[in-house]
Amino acid sequence: xxxxxxxxxxxxxxxxxxxxxxxxxxxxxxxxxxxxxxxxxxxxxxxxxxxxxxxxxxxxxxxxxxxxxxxxxxxxxxxxxxxxxxxxxxxxxxxxxxxxxxxxxxxxxxxxxxxxxxxxxxxxxxxxxxxxxxxxxxxxxxxxxxxxxxxxxxxxxxxxxxxxxxxxxxxxxxxxxxxxxxxxxxxxxxxxxxxxxxxxxxxxxxxxxxxxxxxxxxxxxxxxxxxxxxxxxxxxxxxxxxxxxxxxxxxxxxxxxxxxxxxxxxxxxxxxxxxx
Amino acid sequence: xxxxxxxxxxxxxxxxxxxxxxxxxxxxxxxxxxxxxxxxxxxxxxxxxxxxxxxxxxxxxxxxxxxxxxxxxxxxxxxxxxxxxxxxxxxxxxxxxxxxxxxxxxxxxxxxxxxxxxxxxxxxxxxxxxxxxxxxxxxxxxxxxxxxxxxxxxxxxxxxxxxxxxxxxxxxxxxxxxxxxxxxxxxxxxxxxxxxxxxxxxxxxxxxxxxxxxxxxxxxxxxxxxxxxxxxxxxxxxxxxxxxxxxxxxxxxxxxxxxxxxxxxxxxxxxxxxxxxxxxxxxxxxxxxxxxxxxxxxxxxxxxxxxxxxxxxxxxxxxxxxxxxxxxxxxxxxxxxxxxxxxxxxxxxxxxxxxxxxxxxxxxxxxxxxxxxxxxxxxxxx
Numbered sequence: 001x002x003x004x005x006x007x008x009x010x011x012x013x014x015x016x017x018x019x020x021x022x023x024x025x026x027x028x029x030x031x032x033x034x035x036x037x038x039x040x041x042x043x044x045x046x047x048x049x050x051x052x053x054x055x056x057x058x059x060x061x062x063x064x065x066x067x068x069x070x071x072x073x074x075x076x077x078x079x080x081x082x083x084x085x086x087x088x089x090x091x092x093x094x095x096x097x098x099x100x101x102x103x104x105x106x107x108x109x110x111x112x113x114x115x116x117x118x119x120x121x122x123x124x125x126x127x128x129x130x131x132x133x134x135x136x137x138x139x140x141x142x143x144x145x146x147x148x149x150x151x152x153x154x155x156x157x158x159x160x161x162x163x164x165x166x167x168x169x170x171x172x173x174x175x176x177x178x179x180x181x182x183x184x185x186x187x188x189x190x191x192x193x194x195x196x197x198x199x200x201x202x203x204x205x206x207x208x209x210x211x212x213x214x215x216x217x218x219x220x221x222x223x224x225x226x227x228x229x230x231x232x233x234x235x236x237x238x239x240x241x242x243x244x245x246x247x248x249x250x251x252x253x254x255x256x257x258x259x260x261x262x263x264x265x266x267x268x269x270x271x272x273x274x275x276x
Numbered sequence: 277x278x279x280x281x282x283x284x285x286x287x288x289x290x291x292x293x294x295x296x297x298x299x300x301x302x303x304x305x306x307x308x309x310x311x312x313x314x315x316x317x318x319x320x321x322x323x324x325x326x327x328x329x330x331x332x333x334x335x336x337x338x339x340x341x342x343x344x345x346x347x348x349x350x351x352x353x354x355x356x357x358x359x360x361x362x363x364x365x366x367x368x369x370x371x372x373x374x375x376x377x378x379x380x381x382x383x384x385x386x387x388x389x390x391x392x393x394x395x396x397x398x399x400x401x402x403x404x405x406x407x408x409x410x411x412x413x414x415x416x417x418x419x420x421x422x423x424x425x426x427x428x429x430x431x432x433x434x435x436x437x438x439x440x441x442x443x444x445x446x447x448x449x450x451x452x453x454x455x456x457x458x459x460x461x462x463x464x465x466x467x468x469x470x471x472x473x474x475x476x477x478x479x480x481x482x483x484x485x486x487x488x489x490x491x492x493x494x495x496x497x498x499x500x501x502x503x504x505x506x507x508x509x510x511x512x513x514x515x516x517x518x519x520x521x522x523x524x525x526x527x528x529x530x531x532x533x534x535x536x537x538x539x540x541x542x543x544x545x546x547x548x549x550x551x552x553x554x555x556x557x558x559x560x561x562x563x564x565x566x567x568x569x570x571x572x573x574x575x576x577x578x579x580x581x582x583x584x585x586x587x588x589x590x591x592x593x594x595x596x597x598x599x600x601x602x603x604x605x606x607x608x609x610x611x612x613x614x615x616x617x618x619x620x621x622x623x624x625x626x627x628x629x630x631x632x633x634x635x636x637x638x639x640x641x642x643x644x645x646x647x648x649x650x651x652x653x654x655x656x657x658x
Contacts, residue, residue, distance in 0.1 A: 199370040208488035208533050212584040212657060224603040
């Protein structure tokens with residue numbers, strides 16, 4: 001059970017904040033296998049569908065594993081799941097996909113009489129640099145939404161949701177974890193031993209600072225592979241060929257970390273799949 | 277009999293080889309024919325053209341109009357071949373880099389006319405061990421012309437030059453040949469970053485071997501050797517053509533990868549008084565040329581692997597080579613020649629393997645890029 005709790009903590013920020021900052025980075029270690037969210041068992045063995053929050057689930061009456069739903073049924077299930085989630089999170093802003101011709105607008109408008117300064121609000125950054133600067137009456141934030149400048153001033157913040165309520169310390173822990181994973185990827189990238197290479201060759205010999213790995217251009221067709229390749233396909237190919245190592249399983253922490261390092265080196269470069 | 281299956285890679289390489297075999301030294305008409313055939317073959321398979329099938333038109337170096345003109349210095353034209361940056365491991369570990377340097381040796385031995393001598397541009401070894409250097413020495417011994425050796429950081433930082441100097445002599449020296457003064461520098465000194473960190477010799481070597489390892493110092497010729505250079509050049513009239521061989525570029529291209537010489541300006545100042553100066557350097561593993569003041573610079577290709585172009589600092593006169601094809605181990609690698617002209621300047625030929633050679637006439641750099649422009653790449657780096 002303990003393992004699942006950890007996974008839920010990641011998916012649902014609400015628990016993180018209520019649990020305070022008890023999460024040691026070791027627990028979040030990104031090199032561990034990816035956790036699974038088990039769905040509750042049902043009496044009749046019906047299929048149960050889980051939302052991405054890892055908590056909200058719905059039993060589909062009459063649908064047994066291995067059978068499929070029609071598009072309409074599936075749409076109905078999605079709607080029910082979202083309704084269930086919204087009931088559990090009253091006052092939450094959730095923007096559904098924009099339907100043609102309709103204006104996108106928040107499902108909730110005014111929030112009663114929110115206090116801008118909740119005592120012990122977990123998402124108030126204690127001090128220093130906030131991950132996403134929270135607009136403050138004294139510091140209106142000039143933002144752009146799809147190219148349109150939006151002037152936000154002293155707006156009350158939405159409260160009570162789970163996904164967005166992490167504080168600055170949570171954020172720092174997560175950043176540090178991500179950085180550790182990237183650093184591990186950097187070590188693998190620079191080490192013929194960790195790569196399992198057999199001829200003394202590592203990636204950095206030809207790609208200093210991961211130059212010319214162009215992760216932003218994937219997926220793209222690779223003629224020599226005769227198919228559309230993902231970044232990791234190309235990484236695997238490079239492990240097998242210039243480095244002369246054995247291909248890695250998709251869950252191999254080294255492969256995942258390599259991908260993380262390569263992507264991290266191109267931070268800020270626009271995605272441009274298919275570019276050659 | 278069992279059907280022999282060929283892998284996708286093998287089939288692809290065979291097709292490509294067939295196209296490339298037909299490519300060397302084509303005139304314009306047959307070039308267009310070959311290019312169309314290659315494009316047709318690719319399109320017939322419903323594929324996008326891979327980089328390696330991109331055929332570009334390249335001036336044939338042998339017909340370069342600059343070569344052989346009589347200049348005011350009256351030195352006799354001659355050729356120098358180069359092989360550089362082979363990064364050899366022990367024979368038991370890595371055959372690939374051995375095959376590459378052996379190919380370069382075969383290239384040079386097949387040159388007709390033969391060069392007067394061959395420059396080895398440094399980084400013969402990958403981690404500076406005696407076995408690696410000795411393996412390289414044996415391979416280079418197969419060269420028919422005489423060889424001039426230069427040291428690179430991969431040869432040096434295991435034992436700070438002991439084995440290399442034992443095998444090849446002093447790392448900096450000068451000589452005169454057919455009216456040209458040649459200087460070979462040891463330009464990869466680094467300030468001591470290892471003692472304070474209690475590094476073993478191999479840790480020091482591996483640190484320097486990591487291009488993007490920020491712990492190491494920047495390359496420099498150093499004060500002592502600059503004094504030696506000043507004294508050496510003091511004996512030479514400024515009208516004598518001067519060619520300087522250096523492993524590091526002798527200018528500042530990209531600091532983070534040590535495509536860089538910390539005291540470049542001081543060294544350049546010693547060379548500027550000469551009327552005809554060429555600097556030829558290793559280390560950067562790419563087609564690279566530059567002109568600063570009076571000095572023409574050319575970077576050499578590696579036999580082992582090409583480096584990407586750095587994200588900043590590329591000299592404006594450099595015309596990039598097409599990005600290398602990762603599916604062809606030798607693409608973007610090669611060797612080359614320097615054609616010493618009668619006027620004391622140098623035309624450079626980049627003999628890129630599995631591609632047509634690219635010729636960079638001195639006139640291109642002299643004119644600031646206005647004339648004799650080498651062909652542009654179709655796949656520049658980004």
